[in-house]
Amino acid sequence: MQIYFNFDALFFFFPSEAYDALDPSGNITIKWDVRTWTPDGYVADVTIYNFQQYRHIQAPGWTLGWTWAKKEVIWSMLGGQTTEQGDCSRYKGNIPHCCKKDPTVVDLLPGTPYNQQSANCCKGGVISSWVQDPANAASTFQISVGGAGTTNKTVRVPKNFTLKAPGPGYTCGPAKIVKPTKFLMPDGRRFTQAMMTWNVTCLYSQFLAQKTPTCCVSLSAFYNDTLVPCPTCTCGCPNNLTHPGSCVDPDSPHIASVVSDHGKTNSLAPLVQCTSHMCPIRVHWHVKLNYKEYWRVKVTITNFNYRMNYTQWNLVVQHPNFDNLTQIFSFNYKPLTPYQNINDTAMLWGVKFYNDLLMQAGHIGNVQSELLFRKDKSTFTFEKGWAFPRRIYFNGDNCVMPPPDAYPFLPNSGIRKNVSLIMLMIILLLSVAFHFGHV
Template identity: 60%
Template sequence: MKGSAFKFFPVTATFLISFSLLAESYDPLDPNGNITVKWDINSWTPEGYVAIVTIFNWQQYRHISSPGWILGWEWAKKEVIWNMVGAQATSQGDCSAYHSDPIPHCCAPNPSVVDLLPGVPYNQQVSNCCRGGVISSYAQDPETALSAFQITVGNAGTSNTTVALPVNFTLNTPGPGYSCGPATKVPPSQFHSTDNRRVTQAFMTWNITCTYLQNLAQRAPTCCVSFSTFYSPTITPCAECSCACASNSTLAALRGAAESTNSCIDPNTRYDELPAITTRGGSSASHPDLLYCTRDMCPVKIHWHIKTNYKEYWRVKVTITNRDFSRNFTQWTLTLQHPNFDNFTDAFSFNHRGLNPYGTFSNDTAVFWGVKYFNDILMQAGPSGNVQSELLFAKGKDFKFSHGWAFPHRVYFNGDDCVLPEPQNYPALPSNSPRVPSSFLSLVFIVIGLSLIEFVF
């Protein structure tokens, strides 16, 4: 029995760990979303091969922003990279054993590769390269939801039976967040000529699938949601400690401390009084966020305001506020799940696309993003640190304002799940009425006042 139990335990532990990772990587609003790395060997060399490596982003609303992706792996043998086009290794490694001219591009046993920046000479480019590692989400723009580079590998074998697949793939953006599976051989890719009259085939193809784990990307949430309505003077703020709990210094700042604390910026500080701050892109970086002092301590806040009730329509104003003085969010996305998206009519200053994660069963999810050159960049905290739009819905048969029905069920910003208020704190209908009376004269001034509020904090 003891021997049997001992043999059973490692299998059980492995299963539980695998199941836990699978559960974390499953996204109910994008169940098929992942990043797939495809490695196509297109020609042989005297000691290796030339391949095109393509990174496909199949995620509907999660993109890779500046400073871009970093792809890493370990060679199975003693391979070297002789040349790269459209990307480069971050370190050359030890090439002292090579006395040729030129020497290999990279001799490291575990290379890390980054995309080239736009504007490099034409002879250093391949198709779909050189965007600084930025990859769009698939819903935003399928044509830019991929990145590619060419790699010439030596000491690798010169046939399908002698080439060994690399191992231990990693994908950073540039912080952690993705877990990559092993390389798997798949049927060779086929390529069509420009006139579609000839089809060629790769000599060998393998895929690597990388899935996003929010817990791996950051330990705490990064966004929260607040609510208000035209029919109630109550504003439901983000839940306290949504992203972090306020420290003593933070509470002091919230009470009106004269100076900014080390952990956050006093909300009463004027924008022109702030020290010079180096702005970075939307991805994680080594230095900490510099935030406004708030009780929820979230870098990003989404506010959902039920603005107007018409006879056949109702209107919502959505505001996204960046409270991080050190970060811009480029090509941001906002994903909303609400039962009335079956009757969604229009968004007035955001692009949008309906998602159907459950096939034909339900259509309750939509992804929104900014209009290029208008509001596709969510600037750092300050006067320009917010974007907003109004959403117009037709009233479906299930429409109601009672029991919190008019508020979203899930909210994602840049693919990360945002913290919602507790349902018992949602703005309530007057006198718990199941619907809003048509003659609501007593709240006219509240309607006007809330319509003019800018939810900056």
């Protein structure tokens, strides 16, 4: 593989682009390299690079589409295939792989015969995020195009690129001709150059991806008995009459048959456990312990979706104390610095072969870890919700936080003093009673 390289809304959406405040330069780039000319066109390598730090393309994978500028056809492909052949009736003998004006391409599956593969293909369309697994952050297929022209002056770039990964959410800009890519030969001593190269940049918008949120956050703390749940109806309502049967009661004796029956229909639509929030994913942040020099947090991610095992899940958390993170247990960690030198954002993900798979809803449908922070005396406090995160993303989507006025509050100093005085009086009375009882 060759790779070149407050609680307000997190995304600002414009007609043709999207912006992620915690990954401002993240995008998916489609690079189209014309490697050789043929009698009626060219052979090209098409590579999809995921330059997003934490948002990956999960199963069932990417789907790439475009519209030809002229009357091009696809003679053959390696490492990918079109979903339809189209009308090739005008051809006799040698029939093209696809004759559609607007072809749609998907990746091949693992285990594809070697003679049908291209370099860095055949992963079922799954592409990892750039930070989590850079070695698998790209996908490539090779395409032989006819009726396209055979020189830089006669070839026309395709139009109207679309990317679904696996559903909507990405908006792609126009193809732009760029400086031809250079490729290092296998001997490592010589470079070759593409005949022609163009790039397409695609940006993600959560608003386009789904109408409702996909995750929520609940909160608790050792210093308060209040459990702050996810806001009611965050991702939908359990008694929604327009979507009957959209959730499953975990205590139902027929739960196994319900889940299996629904699994035969639309595998992309979540089938969630009935809760007050109706979200597929809940993240719980618990302020667990307070030491003299440190404080400790427990993070639990629970999967309420009966249709999804989240492979290579990740969590992005923004909190001002991440610059003082001392230790993290059972999760991987990498600091992100979207605001230059301010280290207040962390990316967390599971340890391979241990907890990198977040199982579907059920008694094992959760993963958890603990974070140990060193106290910064200039900023540390448990008051006014400071110990709770500012933002949380799950798999790149912004999770809904409870309203700040509902956070578990720290009892004020007056209450703490009164409690301490009462305890002191009880101790003194017990001491007096003990003394006179043994005189």
